[in-house]
Amino acid sequence: xxxxxxxxxxxxxxxxxxxxxxxxxxxxxxxxxxxxxxxxxxxxxxxxxxxxxxxxxxxxxxxxxxxxxxxxxxxxxxxxxxxxxxxxxxxx
Numbered sequence: 193x194x195x196x197x198x199x200x201x202x203x204x205x206x207x208x209x210x211x212x213x214x215x216x217x218x219x220x221x222x223x224x225x226x227x228x229x230x231x232x233x234x235x236x237x238x239x240x241x242x243x244x245x246x247x248x249x250x251x252x253x254x255x256x257x258x259x260x261x262x263x264x265x266x267x268x269x270x271x272x273x274x275x276x277x278x279x280x281x282x283x284x
Contacts, residue, residue: 213247
């Protein structure tokens, strides 16, 4: 069992500690913004913020999320675009 915060909500994940954070976000929490891409952390499709720093969630074991704050693109929504959202739009 791992406890952490995702998009300002307390979360308890009851999965193997070696489970990639990406799998927990998508399969357990229904958050779909982070995508499975290359599976090796090179493409950036799975990037989330962990305590404000970008991490590749496909290679980030959920055990390392214990007590930390995770922000996905879903957590950045508000009236104004976050700089990360603007960068994604500009690159398309």
